[in-house]
Amino acid sequence: MTMTFLDCLTELSLEIPPSVHDAAWQPLQGQASWSAYLNQVCLQTVLPWIQTEYIPHAQSGLSGSQLASAWQLVNGTSIVWNNCRAILIPTRSIDTSELRVPQEWMDIPSWVGDYYFAVQINPDDATLRIWGYTTHEQIKTLGTYDADDRTYSLDAAYLIRDIGVFWVAQQAELNEVTRSTVAPLNPISATQAEALLQQLAHPLVIEPRSVLPFVQWGALVEQADWRDRLVRLQRQSQTPIVNLSRWLQQSFETSWQSLESLFDNTSTLAYSFRQVADSALSVQRVKMVDLDRRSLLLIVQIDPDSSDRLTIRIQLRSADPQSTLPSGVRLTLRSGTDEIIQTITATDQDNLIQLKRFKCPIATRFTIELAIATETIVEPFVV
Numbered sequence: 001m002t003m004t005f006l007d008c009l010t011e012l013s014l015e016i017p018p019s020v021h022d023a024a025w026q027p028l029q030g031q032a033s034w035s036a037y038l039n040q041v042c043l044q045t046v047l048p049w050i051q052t053e054y055i056p057h058a059q060s061g062l063s064g065s066q067l068a069s070a071w072q073l074v075n076g077t078s079i080v081w082n083n084c085r086a087i088l089i090p091t092r093s094i095d096t097s098e099l100r101v102p103q104e105w106m107d108i109p110s111w112v113g114d115y116y117f118a119v120q121i122n123p124d125d126a127t128l129r130i131w132g133y134t135t136h137e138q139i140k141t142l143g144t145y146d147a148d149d150r151t152y153s154l155d156a157a158y159l160i161r162d163i164g165v166f167w168v169a170q171q172a173e174l175n176e177v178t179r180s181t182v183a184p185l186n187p188i189s190a191t192q193a194e195a196l197l198q199q200l201a202h203p204l205v206i207e208p209r210s211v212l213p214f215v216q217w218g219a220l221v222e223q224a225d226w227r228d229r230l231v232r233l234q235r236q237s238q239t240p241i242v243n244l245s246r247w248l249q250q251s252f253e254t255s256w257q258s259l260e261s262l263f264d265n266t267s268t269l270a271y272s273f274r275q276v277a278d279s280a281l282s283v284q285r286v287k288m289v290d291l292d293r294r295s296l297l298l299i300v301q302i303d304p305d306s307s308d309r310l311t312i313r314i315q316l317r318s319a320d321p322q323s324t325l326p327s328g329v330r331l332t333l334r335s336g337t338d339e340i341i342q343t344i345t346a347t348d349q350d351n352l353i354q355l356k357r358f359k360c361p362i363a364t365r366f367t368i369e370l371a372i373a374t375e376t377i378v379e380p381f382v383v
Contacts (some may be wrong), residue, residue, distance in 0.1 A: 009284055010164040014131040020044045021126050022293070034092070036071040038121050042090040043067075043077045046119070054167055055081045060333035066224050068376060070209050070230040072211060073221055074104045078113060084170070087113035088130075090121050096131050096156055101139060103150040104209070105183055108218045112136055113176035115166065118159060121186050132159030133166055140180040150210060185219040193226050201233030208234075235378040236367060242381045244310060247283045256285040256300070259297065287379070288319065292326040292372045295319035298379065300368075309361050310383050314368055315354040316346075324351045329357060329372040 016160035024040040043060060048056045056062070061078030064068055065128045087105050088215065105111050113136055120129045134154055143154040160166070169176065188196070196216060200208040209217055221227045242253055253256075274293040284301045301313040316331045318324060333341040333355050348360045358382040360366065370377040 003180040008180050010162045012163045014045050014049060014128045014130075016038070016045050016121075016126040016128055018126070020075050021123075025123075026177060035075045036068065037123070038090040038092065039067075039071045039075065039077045041121060041123075042119050043079070044131070046088060047079055050079065050081075054170070054278060057081060061085060063201055066228070068373075069224075070221075071230045072231050072234075074228065076102055076105050076141060078105075078318075084115070084372050086095055087116045088117060088119050090119040090124065090128075090358065094120070096120065097134065098153045099139075099159060100153045101133065102209075103145075103152065103214060106136065106139065107214065108222050109182050109184055109247040110222055112179060112180055112182055116157075130163055132156060132161050133163065133176040134159050135176070137177055138181045150214065185215055185222065188216060188219050193220060193223075196220055197226060197230050198214050198231055201232055201237050203237045212334075216358045227372075231376075232334075232338060232367070232369070235376070236271050236380045239378060239380055241365075242300075242379065244300075244312070244381055244383050247285065247302060248281075248304060252285060256287050259284060259286060262286055262288070262297075289370065289377055291329065291370055291375055294323075294324065294372070296329075298368070298370065300381075305359070309359045311357055311359050312355050312383075313354065315352060316370065317352040321351070324348060325353065326372055329353075329370065332371065333358070334367040334369060336367075338367070341366070 020041055024037045024044070031309045043291075045061060047058060048333055058079055060067070061080045067077070075088050075091075076087055079088065087101070089099065089101055090103075091100075096118070098102040099116065101116055105113060105116070115133055115135055115298040116139060117130050117133045121127075122129075134149055138158060139152050139154050142158050143152045147151050162279070170175065196212060197220070199205075199213060209221075211217075212220070221229070233279040240253065242256065243251075246252070282301055282303050287300075289296050289298055295318075297317045297319050299302060299315040299317065301315075303313075304312060314331065314333065316325065316329070327346060329346045330343055331346075331353050332343040342355055344355060346353045362383055364383045365383055368379045368381065370379075
């Protein structure tokens with residue numbers, strides 16, 4: 001990682017490490033994916049620099065499992081150390097006339113920061129520039145609120161450009177007033193939250209953060225479990241539901257292929273798949289998925305029984321029989337109400353993982369989730 005200081009202003013410029021850029025650079029689908037990319041490279045570039053240069057014990061304000069859902073919904077990421085919380089607001093825009101901060105980072109009590117940093121990211125050059133910072137108190141006092149896109153903005157003239165000033169103040173432990181008072185958000189019940197989540201996950205809702213009154217939206221996304229559920233529901237609503245009963249009638253979704261279409265009859269993978277068939281009525285289909293920059297195979301096998309139920313087997317393999325699965329990849333079965341039924345995590349020695357066989361009656365809905373770090377793939381099914 002290379003660091004330079006621009007002239008005497010000491011605006012901070014950092015090179016984004018190639019490994020960080022490559023890991024975050026996924027097929028981008030809409031603004032939410034761009035937000036995830038920008039925030040991931042921002043956090044994984046700036047945090048190591050802070051740890052190396054100033055504060056070894058600095059850490060992300062959210063855990064790895066919480067970052068993905070937060071970045072899908074709200075732009076910004078936090079870094080914490082001692083009693084200080086810094087909020088980084090990354091953008092691709094070349095406009096540095098003002099800092100625009102999503103309302104969530106200003107008015108959700110547990111999200112409020114002490115300092116807010118304007119970060120400009122250039123994906124083409126793989127560079128990052130922190131061009132100024134300010135405090136929560138200054139944004140509240142000197143900034144303006146835009147109700148249309150729910151952001152606070154502060155003119156660049158009020159930002160401190162010299163990042164060195166910030167670290168001098170931190171080392172001097174100055175007793176600076178950084179936060180304004182923020183009103184608490186009224187809690188909402190689990191029943192109300194579920195109704196709101198279903199409303200926000202509707203396929204026609206493009207920008208969920210602008211649908212509800214902020215007091216409801218803020219109370220909802222402040223809770224990690226509800227935030228995660230919203231993102232899962234959004235993915236489910238955007239992914240066609242696979243009808244497993246139709247498979248018994250030889251009616252298949254185009255993305256779910258036969259073993260023979262992917263592998264020749266002598267293929268080791270095809271042979272090993274056929275060995276797990278329970279009967280002549282067994283149906284197996286395979287879907288190729290990309291996760292952690294790897295091609296993986298999601299295999300589903302169904303077997304009918306005499307009581308109008310299906311016995312279902314779910315397996316995840318590497319598409320390359322000579323390779324193991326990415327270490328840490330999780331295969332999870334969730335109920336129709338989003339409860340985790342079972343989950344398994346791959347080690348660096350596993351070339352496949354599979355769930356315990358389970359049975360479902362007709363019309364049962366469930367979801368299979370593949371996840372690693374900040375990447376998640378959701379596949380909804382109905383029997």
